[in-house]
Amino acid sequence: MSTSVSDPVKSVSAVDSAPSAPSAQVDRFVHERLPAPEQLPRMEYALPELRIPALANLVQALFDKAIREGRGDKPMLRSDKITLTYAEALERVNRIAQVLTEDFGLKPGNRVLLRGGNSIGMALAWLGVVQAGLVAVATMPLLRAKELGEIIEKARPALALCDATLLDELQAAQAPSAALPTIVPFNLMGAPGSLAVLSAQKDGNFKPCPVSADDIALMAFTSGTTGKPKAAVHTHRDVLAACEAWPRHVLKARPDDIVVGSPPLAFTFGLGGMLIFPMWAGASVYYPSIGYTPEAMVKLIKQVGATICYTAPTFYRQMAAFAKQHGVPGLRLCVSAGESLPDATRQLWKDATGIEMIDGIGATEMFHIFISAAGADVRRGAIGKVVPGYTAKVVDDTGAEVPRGTIGKLAVVGPTGCRYLEDERQGNYVKNGWNYPGDAFMQDADGYFFYQARADDMIITAGYNVAGPEVEDALLKHPAVAECGVVGLPDEERGMVVKAFIVLKPGEAGGDATAKALQDHVKATLAPFKYPRQVEFVDKLPRTETGKLQRFKLRQP
Template structure:
């Protein structure tokens, strides 16, 4: 970077991959030529008010209240002053955020980044152990937490004393809440003059080892991504109202439900509780939503409801998070008349890099490389394979993978190319057809689940001697978690034990990771050296299975 870093806390900078393991960054398009000094919140929020004329336009919507861009900018400035003044944080410090999708969560995230701090948004379903792993790796001293989700974070804090302060939000009547601390602060404060390559966020994701990985994303990365898929494929407008289910803790949700709408001057509606397929259709109708984001599983469940009730305001439906079956695309199109906008992306590069919309959609294909990105299908040596041949996806663009202090960097980036771990086929016209994950990640209803993490939870149960977890194809969820368990002597593999094991996993790690199918086996397939042969467990067979 040519502009000096504003982040005096160098914890993250000092733990970036070595130069030889970094991806190649390409900024080929004119719109990707960004200045060396920028703060993404200043660009997307402050200038929305001061330079773009959007100050009085709605930005964040909830039942009973709407924040304009001017309202949001003022509250973000007030919270930023709490962080740097009352809490004494300095640029480069990490701040953990815990909350569901809400205006309060969005405003807190923006304030953290505006102040030059590094945001670590976490899934609301995470348990104390998982939060503890994230805290241990990223070393935040302050957390901002929805008051309704404090218990697990406070439990994690007991084992991670580096987290010195937890401040609750979504609790305006509490005297020590974030809202109360922000009252009376100035309505405007200058953004921290971060370098473009200063760090904006750590987006933790689970790998196939189950150990959390932390892709590092800079201010430049976020704004560069705004100039790719949102500009060339999505094409949102200031009149759009965006709705969706992906959590803000996922970069799919953070981009789709906050960053990209702000870039377009649009607004976002946050529901006051988790969506069901019916409640999302109803919300689309009630607020007049024009763009929706959710996983294919949810669209499939929404289709008959949308067909019955109608969604006349909706014009774009974005599907990502898992492979989109063509049957689901056609079902949604029959129900709504909308050609679904599919895409594949990843936390490591923030968002979508292969996609297609409208007349560019080709049946069965995810799409083409998004402008700004180059994609190819290669063999194990990195050589491009002939069209129509299955190989590994490799991409280069303005954003690339940088893991925080993680040897898995060498697996993701090879010779400057990013390898997301997906198997694809490319046709002669440049369309990419998804085949499968190239690793052991289980993607179920849009959630990434590492099998070894579930295995670790199961092995903590006294009845389990050995276990292995794989993903099993499922028409409804894409995949479901299936566990194969070898029991200790004296235990019977019946329905009661299945439920006990499922409840145990739900209580140990995030509940969505629990095995929906459990099979009891006498032994697990292994090589002579003792290595587990997972591929044998994925093969269809007659293994007894219980699915409560």
């Protein structure tokens, strides 16, 4: 299915090889805001398993697969309070879909904002939205009203489903906006108007929306380097094809697996690893009712007999001593992604558990992992090889592949690709049909890819993406700050650490108290993980003659 990358119009024609069907989404808001044809990524479906039927509702397909394979009475979703089988989960998903379509009159293609941490309630809500042919717009629980407001303005959701413990910030975001008329709380039993009470009134007899495989399943928001939110759009075909790539060829989960992990369902890394991919394998997922600490994660793995764990390198490093102390006898697969995996962390974890970690690089824009390695295929220092179904290369600024052993920019094509919702940055990510995730890589003679650095100003700290300009904007709102620059610096514990260089206004004094005040200010303005853990007061910032901040100079020792 390959086409010439020098012709961007022809390069997108590979998508035509996939069977198509008429769209069921009568709300065309997302469809009408997709990139122009010449800006679309090339899509490749060369492997037989990547050829998804023309009509394919991904939630229906995953449940049908489980039932067909005799797993209807097997556990799917677990917590310390309840375990739901695949059949029981399907009935609850159908009840939620009934509430959305019957009680609120939502039509296929309407967007539904979801706000919640990892829980059975959040998982069921997401599945119910997509089963009904609606577009899931999941948001991280740490986001504040300002950030939620930006997402609401861009996605224009018809409804929001929100964990009852996280209503405050969403209600604050709702107040100035006419774009979000209704919020329905979940994980709230017995309260009138809650999703639980409304769902209990339904019979669970719901016919899944007969969407085209190319209808929209989700919008995943990513901040990018400017802090201005970007919405990456993925279809039902994208998600089902992703199931047939990395999970099939690298992860190789089994029906008896029990999955635990820390990545939020609002991240595509978490959505795949902590819900979609376990369903595809017929496995189960455990969501604890309280947050994780490194020791609590290790104890939970042992307590529930977890066999697969997803988390960031920072967490594995912190968990290693506890794993050695308590033991993790059932654990067999450990997936690391979200930030660069230092070899020291890999070896520390291997020494503590005997497990060779599965590293991987993916992107919200690509849905999930496209370069990875497991078991005997792991090579020290490398992330891995390209996942079957994808093609990757290291290129120069013209898009020409560089010699092996040379550092360049990563370019990828496969069964998933970047489609931003109405965003001029589409042209930066997709060039001549190839996706450019913004990473610098080197590929060796054997095809292994070695991560070098981010090619832009994104700070990746403990698995979270932080845009420096967004933090700068928050700091500049503090009355003591005249100028500031925010960068990421290497950090053994967190991969990178957010550091702010501050120029104070005349009469303001630097010092520990001022630094803490500024850190608290950012925590109150943005998601807490974005605050600068290091603050340095300086007399001036390095700038070009035109006044542009030279962040590369701030990164120098």
